[in-house]
Amino acid sequence: MKALNIRLPLFEIASFFAMTLILVSCAQIVPLTGGDKDVNAPKEVESTPINGATNFTETTIVVEFDEFIKLNNLSNQLITSPLMETTPEIVVKGKKLVIKIESELSENTTYSLNFGNAISDITENNDTNYKYVFSTGSYIDSLSYSGRVVNSFDLKPQEKIYVLLYDQFEDSVPLKERPRYVALTDKEGVFSITNIAKGEYKFFAINDINSNYLFDLPNEEIAFKSETIQIDSASTDNVIYLFEEESGLQFLDKAENKEYGKIDIVLNRPTENLIITPLNQHFKKAWYIQDKNDTGDSLTLWLLVQDAFDNLDIEIKDGDNVIDTANVQIMQSEDFNDTTLQVSTNANGSFDLNQNINIKMVRPSTLEKNGNILLYEDSVLVQNAICNPIELTKFELAYDFKENTEYDLFILPGTFEDILGLKNDTLHSKFKTKKESDYGIINLTVTPNFSENYIIELYKKDKLIKKSFLQDSADIKYNYLLPGEYKMKLIIDGNNDQQWNTGNYIKGLQPEKVIFYEKEIKIRANWDNDISWIIKE
Template identity: 35%
Template sequence: MNLVQQKFTGILLVLLSFSCAQVVAPTGGEKDSSPPEIIEAQPPIGQSNFTEKSFSIEFDEFIKLRNLNKQLLVSPPLKHELKSRIKGKSLVVDIEDTLKANTTYVINFGSAIVDITEQNPVEDFKYIFSTGEAVDSLSISGNILDAFDLEPQEGFNVQLYRGNAFDSLPIQSLPDYVGKTDKDGNFSITNIGKGTYVIFALQDGNDNYLFDRPDEAIAFASEVLSIGSTKTDIELFAFAEDNQKQFVEKVSTNGPLLIVQFKKAWQNPVGFQPLSKNGPELKHFEYGLQKDSLLIWWSQNTDQEFALIVSIGEDFKDTLSFELDSLPKGQKLKVDDKFNETYPYFRSVPIAFNFPLDLTAVDEDKMTLTRLDGKAISFSTQIGPPNTQTLRLDFKRKEDSTYKLTILPGAVTDVYGRTTDTISTEIAFDKAADYGRLIVKLDTTVASNRILQLTDANGKVLREDFTSSLTTTFEHLRPGQYGLKIVFDENQNFTWDSGRFLERQQAEKCIILKQKIDIRANWDKEIDWIIAE
């Protein structure tokens, strides 16, 4: 082999070796899961006689700040925000406020300090110092629940004020100490000085530590808090004050129907007065079930703009302008029900129509009710409840049975004089064995002005007992999960009432049975509920 051949062969072997080699990504070590560690703080954490305008924290690796505005909590609050910056592996914080004398400050960074590679946070890191001779060491902790549904309240400021005067402190003054509730409603405030305090909690809508918005939920202790040692059992109940003014939230029309939706339910009677004597004729009106809406049906031919004054007692008055439409010509009264459900055997049958019925124009002679074998059944009717669009049919019925109903034209007439086409349908009923029953026995010496509520699994109220009896039976319950709740109705107005801070009035107390209740068909369930003071 000559020299040229040897060189060529050598080059070829090298190329072949490269082409046969596998490309493998370099392997690293284990993923870093450790948070940054503090090397040094200047001045040291826990420094007394603090007079500096800044402090720095050095870590063992490079760091960054994440969501500092949401995480940072300074107690007591400062008028000017802290200025934070990263310098190498250090966090430097500048203080622009004039600090209070003889005061312990806690600057809680939460989990805002993280390493730059894996975002591992330094959890609940606090820089603490005192402008006095010593760092205060007392603390309090507790939790905040919603006063109505007892759900934990996250993100509340828990604020302490020195002294024993409730007055308007949370409205006008910044707190002396502050903490914040977590997702479970728990809070703690550390490094508190010995003394007497007012404790107040605030769902701070504008981040200024002041109760200055009507929609901000609050909580407070009725008595002053004397702190001489650590306290761990503080429980507060949050509520929003019912101080929102009444107003018309929405006005809508559907043909000749005007619907006025109010912001909240009313206590006083609602009145209305047309502004023009030449407006459409009033045919019918009624109130919504929750007493927060007004429904008015006007005359059939109403293609025009119209104005109306609506008032509630002496407290509210408003002028509404709207445009009504006429009813389509030839349109008949219709039944909204599809009659495809099985009706409860223990109730009259509700037949829903699409317009209010004429209370004086029900002709039972044009209605027939028979068994499936054709035998006639006597019956009675009435309009409502829940409204005048409902005709209720009542008769002696058997469980697990089916009947045939026929409604001829002219049997029912609406307020516009219209009637239906012939309606022919079957009505089926269930049986007692389809239901369960719940017997609730209360063991309590608490005052009798209470409301016992039966709720579904999600807390929606299904039934209420206002009798204050120690034994209550809830009949005819569909199989499923239920809950129990008690409202202590202090003012005996048959509803839950919120509180007011300036009057030192707490929201009415509620208690909820912790476990859900399983109801089975054709079974009785008995619950013994001990209610403590």
């Protein structure tokens, strides 16, 4: 067969290859992006009856949104104000929210159904802060009352607190009656009660633990206005101080023996005259040493009688008042492996000026040999360092330390002996004091606009550095402050007991007022900070 001899023009060949490249390029696979991410919250398109309807008589409300929706945590988000006897039944049907009202509504009343963040789209969970309002009368009430709820002691914002308005004025209303208007605080403590009728109200805020809109549990926190409030215009920027009342009921939280020879007892509040009585044992001599904490609500019993019993029943009293009884299982000596007394000290590494050396034991101890504590300053033995007990388990070695100086501390064997007869082993600690220039100073002048005594507390982070009890204008100098951020807190000490006191609703007592300095104070090394704090209560 004769071969075909086909000749194409050069132009046609070039065109063929160009078309092939175009087709290959068009056939490349490109990942699908799905378009721009939906960041928009659902929007109301229409509602029946309309949002803001007056002369409302319906039992069903239908709200249509511009996209498919779902409900999230509705029971904790929905607030109806005023409250209804029965919570409305609410369901979602595609893009529609159907609300069925099952309570009899009051005449000439504006209702608001606040959904919080309960309504979101079904794809990206974009939520909408939606509210539906209607009135059974001829107009919509439009007044509002808003502000922020904070903890009365540390002024931190309080979330999920119910803010309540009552149109009844008996002192018992928060204990027995449901409020007229309700709002819920957000994570910043912010609240807003809207669509309020003009009038006079009692104001409360509660941490409603059992969700019944009543102040009826001893551990529920409360805030209240001492006087009724008159609402005849929008009221904003109200700061509400929440507190927990001091419980009148004294009870035992725990009594346990987790360490050999040591019973820990924790109470819910301080005692004045604590008495511990054994019920199933009889002791002819002292059987414990008591070590109470600073606040008086917990204590340690260091047992002086060992291995004589494996359980102990005790009665705990505050004076003549029996608080509780407890059974404590007692650890035996076979569970105890210590052979020496453990001793520790704060004299390590870089040592702060303006302090003494603390020597800490794990059990109450006595100083057997004072001469066995040796302190060397630049290798020279110090002769005038004095060691004294400051707690049952702590001693203090007092000395006027020099700056930027090396020290050696030796505690020789047998210097301390605990109540079990155990003695310490050798402890050697090397440390060097800081320089004066490592610290900053605060020179504070306080000018109050009140006559009561007050307390100034200086904190570094959450650690209390110094507490001062003052009256009228005062000057304070804070030395030896390490670099960092500090804050100052003032407590108006209304009853002059040198501590902060909580409030009590029935007694009409507000918590003692707390004021923080306007900003954190930045301390730098070798730097003085002059601060004039003019209090504007």
